[in-house]
Amino acid sequence: MDERPVALVIDDDRSTRLMTSSLLEQAGFIVEQASDGLEGCDAFERFKPGIILLDVVMPKMDGFAVCEKIRSSSAGQHIPVLMMTGLDDIDSINRGYQAGATDFITKPINWTILQHRLRYMWRGTLISYNLRKSEAKTRALVNALPDLLIQVGKDGIIQDLKFHNAYYNVFSPEKLLHRRIDQVFPDDVSKPIMEHLGLALSKGEMQFFEHKLDLPEGPHHYEWRIVNNGSDEALAIVRDITDRKVTEERIALLAYHDPLTGLLNRHSFKEHLDQAVNQARRNGHYVSTLFLDLDRFKRINDTLGYNVGDLLLQGVADRIQDCIRKGDCTARQVSDICTSSISRLGGDEFTILLPEIKQVQDTGKIAKRIMESLSRPFIVAGHEVFVTASMGITVFPLDGENADSLLKNADSAMYNAKEQGRNNFQFYSESMNASSFKRLELETSMRKALDREEFVLYFQPQVSLLSGKMAGMEALIRWNHPQMGLVQPLDFIPLAEETGLIVSIGEWVMCAACIRNKALVDMGLEPGRVAVNISSLQFRRHSLVNMVKKALEVSGLDPGHLELELTESSIMKNMEVSAKILMELKSMGIGLAIDDFGTGYSSLAYLRRFPLDVLKIDRSFIKGIPEDHDGAAIAAAIIAMAHTLNLKVVAEGVETLEQLSFLREQGCDEVQGYLFSPAVPPEEIENYLKKEAETDPGIRLRPGI
Numbered sequence: 001m002d003e004r005p006v007a008l009v010i011d012d013d014r015s016t017r018l019m020t021s022s023l024l025e026q027a028g029f030i031v032e033q034a035s036d037g038l039e040g041c042d043a044f045e046r047f048k049p050g051i052i053l054l055d056v057v058m059p060k061m062d063g064f065a066v067c068e069k070i071r072s073s074s075a076g077q078h079i080p081v082l083m084m085t086g087l088d089d090i091d092s093i094n095r096g097y098q099a100g101a102t103d104f105i106t107k108p109i110n111w112t113i114l115q116h117r118l119r120y121m122w123r124g125t126l127i128s129y130n131l132r133k134s135e136a137k138t139r140a141l142v143n144a145l146p147d148l149l150i151q152v153g154k155d156g157i158i159q160d161l162k163f164h165n166a167y168y169n170v171f172s173p174e175k176l177l178h179r180r181i182d183q184v185f186p187d188d189v190s191k192p193i194m195e196h197l198g199l200a201l202s203k204g205e206m207q208f209f210e211h212k213l214d215l216p217e218g219p220h221h222y223e224w225r226i227v228n229n230g231s232d233e234a235l236a237i238v239r240d241i242t243d244r245k246v247t248e249e250r251i252a253l254l255a256y257h258d259p260l261t262g263l264l265n266r267h268s269f270k271e272h273l274d275q276a277v278n279q280a281r282r283n284g285h286y287v288s289t290l291f292l293d294l295d296r297f298k299r300i301n302d303t304l305g306y307n308v309g310d311l312l313l314q315g316v317a318d319r320i321q322d323c324i325r326k327g328d329c330t331a332r333q334v335s336d337i338c339t340s341s342i343s344r345l346g347g348d349e350f351t352i353l354l355p356e357i358k359q360v361q362d363t364g365k366i367a368k369r370i371m372e373s374l375s376r377p378f379i380v381a382g383h384e385v386f387v388t389a390s391m392g393i394t395v396f397p398l399d400g401e402n403a404d405s406l407l408k409n410a411d412s413a414m415y416n417a418k419e420q421g422r423n424n425f426q427f428y429s430e431s432m433n434a435s436s437f438k439r440l441e442l443e444t445s446m447r448k449a450l451d452r453e454e455f456v457l458y459f460q461p462q463v464s465l466l467s468g469k470m471a472g473m474e475a476l477i478r479w480n481h482p483q484m485g486l487v488q489p490l491d492f493i494p495l496a497e498e499t500g501l502i503v504s505i506g507e508w509v510m511c512a513a514c515i516r517n518k519a520l521v522d523m524g525l526e527p528g529r530v531a532v533n534i535s536s537l538q539f540r541r542h543s544l545v546n547m548v549k550k551a552l553e554v555s556g557l558d559p560g561h562l563e564l565e566l567t568e569s570s571i572m573k574n575m576e577v578s579a580k581i582l583m584e585l586k587s588m589g590i591g592l593a594i595d596d597f598g599t600g601y602s603s604l605a606y607l608r609r610f611p612l613d614v615l616k617i618d619r620s621f622i623k624g625i626p627e628d629h630d631g632a633a634i635a636a637a638i639i640a641m642a643h644t645l646n647l648k649v650v651a652e653g654v655e656t657l658e659q660l661s662f663l664r665e666q667g668c669d670e671v672q673g674y675l676f677s678p679a680v681p682p683e684e685i686e687n688y689l690k691k692e693a694e695t696d697p698g699i700r701l702r703p704g705i
């Protein structure tokens with residue numbers, strides 16, 4: 001608005017016009033005059049005044065009509081019009097306001113008051129003018145913004161919005177206005193909106209968040225800024241950021257991935273590996289890195305061309321991913337991580353990160369699986385192509401401290417694999433190579449051992465200290481390995497337990513033990529009961545009872561001639577279920593023994609809850625008797641306590657006469673150990689019993705003692 005505004009005075013009375021004009025000029029206005037209504041309307045059009053002083057009673061056109069006319073034009077809507085009137089009746093004043101007058105002053109005019117009124121009106125005019133101007137500016141700005149503005153109440157109801165065409169699909173006014181946020185958006189979007197709305201209102205700070213919305217034309221991303229707009233309402237500024245997101249993703253893909261296979265690139269693989277190492281450092285896990293290099297890949301490029309080479313690399317990437325996904329030997333969540341942790345370092349080199357592996361050997365299994373998977377031919381552009389790979393494996397923390405050293409050493413292990421004739425894998429640590437191969441081989445051959453009938457049962461007598469006779473025998477498995485010879489149970493039972501093979505092996509042991517014992521009974525001998533070891537994995541199987549029933553049925557053995565040796569840990573795991581299983585076995589007439597007592601929970605109070613018959617004192621307590629006073633004291637205490645619970649006590653690992661006499665003094669019931677006999681093949685047990693039947697009762701020791 002001009003610095004010196006124009007004031008228009010419309011009055012038919014010349015003296016009033018003159019007085020008013022000089023007053024206005026003093027106040028800084030440029031003054032124009034009109035002496036009747038029509039002239040006044042003309043002057044208004046011509047001079048575009050900033051303020052108008054208007055007489056009411058005039059010839060041709062009165063002040064009310066002039067005011068109405070001015071107000072009806074667009075330029076005259078906001079101009080302050082001061083009406084000067086001698087008619088100070090209420091009616092005229094009402095008519096004046098209806099016609100659009102801003103204020104009134106009555107004649108005869110008090111010039112001092114008029115001066116004040118004018119100044120005051122002018123100031124108001126300026127303020128409202130500036131306000132309108134800035135409002136118009138803001139509106140223009142808001143309209144130019146690509147954002148959607150939503151005014152939303154505390155209750156989540158959308159009260160108003162500034163709509164933008166770009167949002168029509170999701171955010172059309174019909175869909176939004178006067179509806180609640182949770183009626184418009186799916187849960188996973190409306191919840192965060194409401195949370196951020198609450199925060200914006202309670203904290204008064206701008207809240208910011210992004211979300212994705214699945215639309216028929218594809219996923220869209222939006223960014224919300226929510227600001228407090230009054231105590232109970234907020235303004236949300238919503239922007240479609242899909243383009244930016246797509247670009248970001250594209251950049252990430254290019255920066256972190258290998259464009260050919262979509263796998264990670266070297267840089268991001270190292271990042272993942274370093275992260276996994278840091279995590280493993282905290283929680284004590286192993287992290288394996290597998291470095292794979294295709295054998296003689298160059299030959300394929302040279303003979304079939306780079307296109308075929310590229311396609312083959314993609315095929316290899318797919319197969320590796322499949323192998324890792326299957327991940328049956330590693331935890332599920334691990335295999336999920338794994339899929340994102342395979343990289344192509346470049347050329348025909350791939351690396352695989354296996355975080356949080358439980359056993360180092362699992363990496364060997366995965367390497368083996370990859371080898372098997374690659375051994376199937378690839379059909380690439382009509383060619384049948386065969387590839388093999390050489391792999392090197394490092395394990396954190398054994399083979400390196402960080403990504404760089406783990407990768408470097410895996411690389412050198414891979415070279416070692418090449419030197420070994422390609423198409424194989426090598427651990428960086430030599431010792432690991434040996435043990436891992438041995439384990440893998442053992443596992444493979446163990447799976448076949450049952451069918452090939454390579455397992456055999458040995459038996460070790462348990463001798464009664466009361467009668468001096470054999471009161472029973474423990475069945476102990478051996479593996480007659482075609483190459484390794486007789487393998488002791490401690491060398492394969494742990495692996496059988498880990499792989500679950502113990503379940504079928506245990507079933508075989510149960511049957512074989514029952515059949516053997518029944519055969520001895522049928523020969524008229526008195527072998528007593530046969531004790532069979534039950535591993536905790538077997539015990540937790542619901543089928544244990546059925547398995548035992550079947551063995552008794554098949555063999556025809558009296559259940560009273562069978563005893564199960566269980567460990568404390570296996571029955572303590574789920575005491576209620578254990579008690580049920582044990583009661584069922586007990587009701588069949590089968591004897592129940594706790595093996596290796598003293599090494600586990602050793603809580604007789606707990607054991608009282610189970611229907612047990614026998615407690616076997618662990619070998620470790622017997623070993624030092626009589627010199628080891630602690631061991632001796634523990635053995636004595638176990639015997640005494642077991643007797644108060646009506647349990648029979650069997651001492652294991654009795655090797656010397658001193659041990660025997662100590663146990664006898666303490667009232668131990670039965671003994672088992674090399675002093676009498678090691679575990680022997682069934683024929684020897686037969687001989688043992690036959691000799692026992694011939695000779696007088698009395699304790700029989702191993703020949704030579």
Ligand code: C2E
Pocket residue numbers: 460475476477488489490493506509533534535565595596619652653654655672673674675678679
């Ligand atoms: P265990 O149940 O504690 O079996 C007793 C072990 O002590 C046997 O070892 C036996 O040969 C050995 N032993 C006996 N007397 C003496 C002695 O005087 N001195 C010494 N130093 N050792 C003696 P073995 O046969 O090598 O069995 C080892 C473990 O393998 C067994 O320990 C048992 O836990 C497991 N095992 C053996 N057979 C089976 C089976 O059929 N099923 C299951 N689940 N486990 C079995």
Ligand code: CA
Pocket residue numbers: 474533565595
């Ligand atoms: Ca045992």
Ligand code: CA
Pocket residue numbers: 595596616618619652
């Ligand atoms: Ca034992």
